[in-house]
Amino acid sequence: MTTQTLPIYQIDAFTDVLFAGNPAAVVPLSDWLPDDVLQKIAMENNLSETAFFVPSAGDEADFHIRWFTPTVEVPLCGHATLASAFVIFNRLGFEGDLIKLQSQSGVLTARREGDAIVLNFPKQPIKREPVSEEVLEALGGVKPAETFGVVSRDTDIVIVYDDAAIVRNLRPDMSALGKLAGRGVIVTAPGDKTGLDMISRYFLPALGINEDPVTGYMHCVVGPYWEEKLGQVDVVGYQASARGGVVACKIDGDRVHLKGEAVQYLKGEITVPT
Incomplete structure (x- = not known):
């Protein structure tokens, strides 16, 4: 069997310190590998998400990006996009402060x-x-x-509580939840500390992820919800997982701007078949 080596990065996203936020693997590619190989890499990494991107041939975007959990490809992922942008800006010598990324969810941008x-x-x-x-x-x-539910991923369930302590202290029965919820369950409540407008957690046992540490996609659900509830355009969320992370959200029509930092934990090489 012939093989090739590829660079890999592991980035902690939505944090400015190591061992917090949400870790994502990032594998830059020059051309797409077969889908089954991409899935196997994500399974081997055993992180909630592995992002892959290739340079885009079109004028609309700089790169084409895809995201895989250990078991499935997903159409949108925030923390792995933030991690990918960190790598593109800080490790690949990208010139400029705006990256355009073509994805299954349309063109996304990442601005430094x-x-x-x-x-x-x-x-x-x-x-x-x-x-x-x-x-x-x-x-x-x-x-x-x-x-309530989420239209674009109609198996997601959202539960709103009136007390942040309930969200912080939840200990779900993951086995039962994985059988009852086709995809994920978001729980959220008003913030309980100065500077935090909302608090949330995200459980996805049906996808092999009991709890996602910090989720960009989820804040595209709870951000607009709390914006309307609180009458604010800017809302700051805290995802109360064991690692924890802060996501600043700005609602702009049908778009959500998610602001966060990232730090590099690992750089290495992986070996894959050709």
Whole structure:
């Protein structure tokens, strides 16, 4: 079997210190590998997301980006996009302060702003719908203030509580939740500390990720929700996982600007078949 080596980076996203935020693997490519190889690399990395990108031949974007969990390809991922932008800006010698990325979710942008990077992502529309008692029981049985779904990923469930302590202290039955929720369950509440407008967590046992540490996509759901609820254009969210991370959100029509920092943990090489 013939093989080739490729560079790989592991970046902690939505944090300015190591061992916090959400780790993502980033593998720059010159050309696409077969899909099954991309999936196997993501499985081998065993992180919530591995991002791959290639230079784009078109004028609309600089790169074409894709994201894989250990089990499936996903159409949108915030922290792995932030991690990829960090690598492109700081390790690949990209000139300029704006990167355009073609993806399954359209053209995304990443703009350098000092030590931070601002992502421009699509707002995720929601729909009001009841949530089963079984799901609420799997979360711990606490009565929520509101529940709804996400239109673009209609198996996502959103649970709104009125107390941040409930969100921080949830200990879901992941086995039950994975069977009841086709994709993910977002829980959120008003912020409980100065400078935090909202607090959230994201459980995805159905996709092999019990809890995602810090999620850009999720803030395209809860950011607009709390913007409307609080009457603010700018909202700051804290994702209360064990690692934790802060995401600043600015709502701009049907787009959400997500601002965060990133730090490099690892640079190395992987060996894959040709």
